[in-house]
Amino acid sequence: MPDLFEALATPARRAILDALHERDGQTLFELCGRLSTHFTLTRQAVSQHLDVLEEVGLLTVRRQGRYKHHHLNTEPLNHIVERWLKAAPPPQEEQP
């Protein structure tokens, strides 16, 4: 299973998260359309990226009737904030 950082390491997967941040709850078709303007990706490739993002919890899939919509879940990113950013000491002011 890929970890969070592996999932985030791929530009196409970050682009998918950007697209979902712009509008949450997209179908595979809409995501493919949006990504095709920046990437050369097949539908299968996009589908595989979505699987990876779902595995690490950055994305949830919700069925609405006959349709499958993809939703952004930023919760796993909170661990990064807690691990380093919240624990980090306040920045030192530069000495004149």
Added chain:
Amino acid sequence: MKIAVTSIFVSDQQKALEFYTKVLGFQKKTDVPAGAYRWLTVVSPESPEGLELLLEPEGHPAVLPFKQALAEDGIPYLSLAVQDVQAEHDRLTKAGVHFTQPPVHLGPVTTAVFDDTCGNLVQLAQYH
């Protein structure tokens, strides 16, 4: 040689006729009994002599799994050219049509996708 008829599989021909004419605004062109079904086509009022869309019954066993797989991933079966996707989206939403994708600008084209109530997704496309 030219393309005269293309078809879309619909769950119910009468229901489809009503949706494609009353809601979308197409015109009935041909309606001929054909066994248990009808040879039922609609055309655009913008080109009544142009391409006909056949509202075809979905009786074949391969059709339903095919349609379900497309719908699940949000893939439209048919694409319709319109002058103004946003205006059509607003008009159809008011008429109770369900969109799986609101208007999205994708470079040279703006698209939106809606449910035709007969098992298909249909795309609206506006080229800039």
